[in-house]
Amino acid sequence: MPLVQLGDEGRWTNYHGTGTCEAATRFALRSGDAPRGRDEIAIAAKAVQDWLAAAALANRRVRPLGAGWSPSNVNIASQCWLLHTRRFNRCFRINAADVRAGVDANGLMLVEAGALVDEVSDKLEAQGRSLWTSGAGNGQTFAGAAATGTHGSMIASGGIQDHIRAVQIVTPAGVHWIEPAAGLMSDSFIAATGSTPLRDDDVIAAAQLPVGALGVVTALVVGSVPKFLVRPIQNLRKVDRAALGWLAAGDFRRFSAAYALDQDPDFVQMIVNPYKPFKRPAMLRFLYREPWRDDYPRATPGQLGAGYDALSLLGRLLDDYPWARGALLQFAMKQGYASGPDVDAPPVYGSWGEGLDTHRPLADLFNASVTIDRADLAHAFELICEVYARHGGSTVVTVRFMARAEGLLAPARFPANAVIDFDGPRSRRTADAYARVVERLDAEGIAFTRHWAKSCQLEAGRVAADYGEDYRRWRSARDRLIPDPAHRALFASDVLDGLGLTC
Structure with missing residues (x-):
């Protein structure tokens, strides 16, 4: 049977x-x-x-x-x-x-x-x-x-x-x-x-x-x-405010040349402390795609994986000591994400599958995101950081990029997308911070969608408004x-x- x-x-x-x-x-x-x-x-x-x-x-x-x-x-x-x-x-x-x-x-x-x-x-x-x-x-x-x-x-x-x-x-x-x-x-x-x-x-x-x-x-x-190879580059670097404009415009080569390799990246991720984001180092991660070969120097799983579990170890501290959020967030990023390899390290590679992480359960971690038109990134990022500076919140802000996805209800529905994740301790304070971000983006007229599998705070009217004709279809x-x-x-x-x- x-x-x-x-x-x-x-x-x-x-x-x-x-x-x-x-x-x-x-x-x-x-x-x-x-x-x-x-x-x-x-x-x-x-x-x-x-x-x-x-x-x-x-x-x-x-x-x-x-x-x-x-x-x-x-x-x-x-x-x-x-x-x-x-x-x-x-x-x-x-x-x-x-x-x-x-x-x-x-x-x-x-x-x-x-x-x-x-x-x-x-x-x-x-x-x-x-x-x-x-x-x-x-x-x-x-x-x-x-x-x-x-x-x-x-x-x-x-x-x-x-x-x-x-x-x-x-x-x-x-x-x-x-x-x-x-x-x-x-x-x-x-x-x-x-x-x-x-x-x-x-x-x-x-x-x-x-x-x-x-x-x-x-x-x-x-x-x-x-099958193909990817070369990872990962570092902690202070990101200039102007660099957000490069990302919003899709000039990933310029961003990569400034903070990693002078070549076109296939993957760019920026994990930012929303408290003083341009004064504290961000965790930057790049992947560069190369043709397959069997004799490549292999990266470790830690070098290839995204490392998103680090905050689950410090999440409760971040919520219990809100006065130290900025410093503790930075400590979490340094401890959990800065495993390299950087540009000066010998190149290592892996297949795409070798870079997939198995997460521990996230019962104590809050997950939420918004997906926006990439062109709105610089403005939206400034608004998000203003919300955290004014009202608090214990999440890092992660930014990644992707093309329009298939599927009528795909959140990545803009021609070019910036996905902004909010990961931190599961608490009322963290949920309130995300709710304020959503309210501020709405107030400023910035279009966005939310991930179906994360804390999305959606209802039928908003789904219909976000997806329009695709929702009807x-x-x-x-x-x-x-x-x-x-x-x-x-x-x-x-x-x-x-x-x-x-x-």
Whole structure:
């Protein structure tokens, strides 16, 4: 049996300890041993459809869960049935006979919905392929990371959901194989998965980032690029105010030449103490992409990883001693982030997958972000620092850059994006500081969106305003995929209803 119940009704808490489902009945979807991926997911999809029918008869809502990673409550629902997909995690090669004429099968892989980002990356790298972007962590399931719009940070790339080329989604009314109107997989392959093809550009754009509201994702077709190397440079440097203008204008080469290497970077990250940001050193991180070779001097995981866990060690201090925020923040940055290598160190390299971090749980850490048009960066940054100087707050401010992402509800929706993260101790003081930032950006007329999986303080009216026509298209695609309101309600929760996604 690919789908089994895990004990009696009880309490479930997410990975980071930030949300709890009460009176939840847990089930697990598990991989089998079918030699072909299409046969495996056909069996699983039928089991999921039967499970949905049983949930409806029991008058229980459902919530699919991957790694339970989201720090927000977007994956939380009580008095419901939870479906854990983590052990449904096989990956399969795709052959030329499986795709439509003109499609290159070499860059594609069939992925079961519970496969972690790390597992997908490892499988691709074993085939000489690579993801081209991802978030900082590798502990999410690939489907879960895409479902909430986990942003990458490669300057010329969008989010992790951009890799998705096709999706198998199970609803009470059927098993759907969703892909672009131009088509991807052969009709015979789709039939073997037990699915009905739905080739529609809007529906695939909705399914790339479904926020858990479009049914149960059981499989994905993931795209890739040839494997490549990245060289990391990391240092603590005081950043000149004028340099923000260079970043806002997209002059990353000039910024890199001033603070790292005189060449075009592929990744730029700036972690700033918002108290006296131009007088205290910022933590700067650059990645430079190079062609693959086997004989490279290998970087350590600490040199390649993003190092976002440092503040979780000092978070409580930052909240308990607000008078020392500036100094303690700087100490945290120096202790946690300044591991190099800098420009004078011997060059070291790693694959993209080698740079993915596994985080410890973030129960004591507050996570929030805004994504803005990169052109607004200098003005927005000044406003954010003014809020902290006037009202307090115990978070660092992290700035990264990316292109417009795919998916109708992708937060990175501007032509060029600056993603600004706020990480610090989980407390009322920290949450209030973020709320004041949001209020100030609104008051100044700076457009922004928020990360679905972080503390986002969103409601349906604001979602509709932020996403406009794309929100209307997403809801229209949802209604085509799940036309029966009773079936849509099966995937509802207080959180998703509040966002206007399931009502």
